[in-house]
Amino acid sequence: MLWNNRTFLFTAYTGSAVSCFGGITICKADFLNGKINLDQKETDEWKDVQILVIDEISFMKTLGMVNLDVRLKQCSRDRMKPFGGYSVISAGDFQQLEPCGAKPEQLLFSGESSHVWCNLLDAVTILKSDCRFKGDPQYGQLLQRMWAGDLSTKD
Numbered sequence: 001m002l003w004n005n006r007t008f009l010f011t012a013y014t015g016s017a018v019s020c021f022g023g024i025t026i027c028k029a030d031f032l033n034g035k036i037n038l039d040q041k042e043t044d045e046w047k048d049v050q051i052l053v054i055d056e057i058s059f060m061k062t063l064g065m066v067n068l069d070v071r072l073k074q075c076s077r078d079r080m081k082p083f084g085g086y087s088v089i090s091a092g093d094f095q096q097l098e099p100c101g102a103k104p105e106q107l108l109f110s111g112e113s114s115h116v117w118c119n120l121l122d123a124v125t126i127l128k129s130d131c132r133f134k135g136d137p138q139y140g141q142l143l144q145r146m147w148a149g150d151l152s153t154k155d
Helices: 015-021 040-044 062-075 115-122 138-149
Strands: 008-012 053-055 087-091
Touching: 008 015, 040 062, 053 138
Parallel strands: 008 053, 053 087
Antiparallel strands: none
């Protein structure tokens, strides 16, 4: 069989995001909160997965991305490829809240980050539209000025 219900694994970094679509957190799906070594049953859970989707990736710290790479290599048949050869699609709003307690060097897309995980990526697409604020364009423009560090006294 080419496709089954585990071909695409839909996850999110936060539990609140997961609750919107009935998936599981990436930490639970990939056993990131605990064991160093996985047993056969745990690695078998990944045998049919080909594409991993992670929402709210902007909440993940640099070390979390490195740990994800290590764990996916443990679960895969191709331990020489980034993320064990799994296709990973992620989405996140890096202009949103930062991960709790993160220092600038721990943020994925911070200028101060080591970017050690960057070699794991094939492509990055950054969307710069303001479609989230179609109903309130003034608020969207205000947020864009805030993100750019260009708030006026009037703002």
